[in-house]
């Protein structure tokens with residue numbers, strides 16, 4: 001019998017093959033030296049059996065195939081058990097970053113119209129006080145005690161005990177989850193993930209990184225510092241060690257605790273945001289067991305790549321995937337290639353994000369803020385020309401939940417002729433394309449990012465479409481501009497914003513100085529920045545520089561600069 005299209009299908013398989021192997025290891029209690037004991041573990045057999053019991057219990061409490069359930073649980077064993085139980089039940093977990101703006105959070109939760117709300121006690125307190133997710137009639141707490149109208153997860157699990165294996169025969173197109181974007185350019189949007197998207201993601205990540213479940217103890221151990229990614233580990237047969245840190249504040253992680261976990265469990269894969277990588281490089285201690293690092297979500301500063309590579313064994317790889325919640329991975333670049341393109345980036349070429357991951361089709365279309373209903377090859381610009389990055393492929397999602405206007409702005413329908421349709425099917429070699437091939441159309445996702453393809457088929461990222469500055473002498477993009485100025489030794493980072501009406505915007509460079517640089521040095525630094533700008537035609541027109549104490553950044557990665565907030569600040573400053 002073929003497995004259903006569901007990443008949880010890997011669980012019974014792994015439980016049969018390696019029942020006692022550790023799937024997930026969590027910090028648990030603290031030892032006298034302040035380090036986590038890592039005494040909370042789940043073996044493959046436990047993960048499978050307990051998620052079966054929870055799936056069956058959820059059904060008894062009304063969470064069934066197709067039910068939407070908000071999940072606000074920290075990365076503990078309960079989180080993984082719940083997520084896999086929901087997948088097994090064919091129910092739809094809804095994940096929102098708890099750290100986002102309160103009003104936005106409430107809007108997201110209301111928009112998702114969940115039937116169930118599953119959370120830690122604190123999340124339930126917030127739900128009651130702030131009136132979150134009123135549609136959720138089923139409320140499950142991971143705490144020991146349930147308030148009236150709530151039930152504990154332990155009870156749910158008990159109620160499902162003995163019900164046997166649970167795995168809904170989910171179809172490739174069935175909705176598997178709703179994952180909200182981090183909202184760095186507005187209120188987060190709920191991305192509709194279908195089961196085929198997750199299955200393809202696991203396959204593409206596995207193939208691209210050569211991740212294979214290993215039979216040997218201590219091999220294939222990942223330290224995922226960004227929790228949703230830990231979900232793929234059991235599906236890939238890799239052991240996850242959940243680090244002792246606040247996953248919503250990677251920049252504040254304690255590097256000694258990360259090193260302790262890495263050394264104790266022979267961690268060989270590390271997954272984290274650029275901010276987390278910066279924590280490790282500042283700490284400077286070698287990472288001898290690590291074979292592969294993945295850093296996703298935002299550009300990784302080149303000096304971080306160089307320093308981190310110096311801490312890794314010579315043959316280790318440092319991958320930066322490029323992608324978004326709506327489509328991941330799109331392209332990939334290894335640290336050596338990233339370093340080799342650094343000089344070009346500092347001359348204004350943008351950031352090289354590597355080659356598209358097979359079988360993605362990446363095409364660049366002319367910049368347009370309006371919706372585009374149907375694909376036409378006429379939309380494409382020539383190689384080397386900057387336009388909006390689009391992707392068609394097995395992980396390109398097709399809609400936002402309850403956000404039709406946003407969906408129209410981000411998706412293009414492409415008709416495929418029958419030859420193309422069958423080649424898409426053959427290339428992907430995956431069941432999820434049967435439906436696409438039958439319909440002979442596919443969805444092209446617009447990334448909302450600008451960039452270009454070079455003659456070698458590499459993709460270069462030039463910033464977000466909404467961050468472009470439309471000056472009287474033409475458009476300016478953030479990524480080709482900022483690294484040019486970031487070479488100044490007393491500059492920590494810069495952010496380009498536009499002030500005024502589109503088409504006549506004044507480009508303004510906001511500048512954050514390196515720590516310890518005195519304010520009185522600013523006039524000199526400003527002059528030096530102006531000199532730097534004069535070296536290149538595209539930066540010559542930038543004449544306004546504003547010093548800013550500390551840029552606003554996104555909460556998920558602590559890396560994306562909030563240019564939306566900086567632009568009105570700059571406008572006010574310029575009066």
Ligand SMILES: Nc1ncnc2c1ncn2[C@@H]1O[C@H](COP(=O)(O)OP(=O)(O)OP(=O)(O)O)[C@@H](O)[C@H]1O
Nearest residue numbers: 181182183184185188297298299321322323324325
């Ligand atoms: N390797 C990378 N290099 C540069 N930028 C990247 C890289 N990977 C991702 N990004 C940026 O992150 C974006 C995706 O981020 P994510 O899906 O977390 O939501 P968001 O875009 O921050 O939120 P929202 O869409 O709600 O504003 C990409 O569109 C791109 O701008």
